[in-house]
Amino acid sequence: MTPEDVLKHFRETDALLEGHFLLSSGLHSDRYLQCARVLMYPERAAALCGALxxxxxxxxxEDAxxxxxxxAMGGVVVGYExxxxxxxxxxxxxRVEGEFTFRRGFELEKGARVIMSEDIVTTGKSSRECIKVIEQNGGKVVGATCLIDRSNGTADVGVPLFSLMKMDVKTYEAGQLPPELEKIPAIKPGSRGLV
Structure with missing residues (x-):
């Protein structure tokens, strides 16, 4: 699957948004990828995750x-698929009181080889937090995946990161917005609040 094939899935489901967005990291951006719009179609989720x-x-x-x-929340469908x-x-x-943890009876066998799967990686913060919990619970993280690496390959999650495509999506601190974004009210489309 080529990067253009991936973007086609996002465009056809109105999952590639343009405007002024406040990301869950606290950064601002002029583009937002709403993976839930793509993943609501099982055949698209299967195609994307199959390629990944x-x-x-x-x-x-094969057996690594x-x-x-x-x-949770953004990675649940991708992780399942x-x-x-x-x-x-x-x-x-x-997240329980702002920290990732296992619940619902989930447990890892000591030494289990784990792939941590996300929908989108921007700064890698959620990925690193999830990886830390996996390791604290006896898992050995052999790699991480995401559909789209918004950091264009710069996010360090501490393990090899496999993605279907890398994008160079500019992000900005609140006090350093370009004039065109300052004129537009920010929309917060993410799945979690700022911490």
């Missing part, structure tokens, strides 16, 4: 992963 799972198998090997773990595509169990972490 193939990348993981090609890079790490024991379980997929995703951070990645687990299905890889033929392994899938689980997710959730």
């Amino acid at each position: 799972a193939k990348k993981v198998k090609d890079e790490l090997g 992963v024991d379980v997929v773990v995703a951070p 990645m687990a299905r595509q890889l033929g392994v169990p899938g689980m997710f972490t959730e």
Whole structure:
């Protein structure tokens, strides 16, 4: 699957938005990728995650992963579909009082080889937080995945990061907005509040 194929899925589902957006990281941007709009179509989720799972198998090997773990909320559908595509169990972490943790009876076997799966990586903060929880619970993170790497390859999540495409989407601190964004009220489309 080429980057243009990936963007086609986003464009056809109105998931690539333009305007002024306040991201969950606290940064501002003129573009936003609303993965939930793409992932609401099972056939699109299967196609995208199938291509991503193939990348993981090609890079790490057919049997290199024991379980997929995703951070809630944005990673839940991607994590589920990645687990299905890889033929392994899938689980997710959730925020409790601002911190990721396992709930719902999810447990990792000590030494389990884990892929952490996200929808989008921008700064890598959520990915690193999720990876920390996996490691604290006995898992060995062998890699991370996302549909789109908004950092254009600059985010460091501490393990190899596999994505379907990299995008150079500019982000800005609140006090450093370009004039065209200052004129537009910010919309907060993300799934979690600022911390």
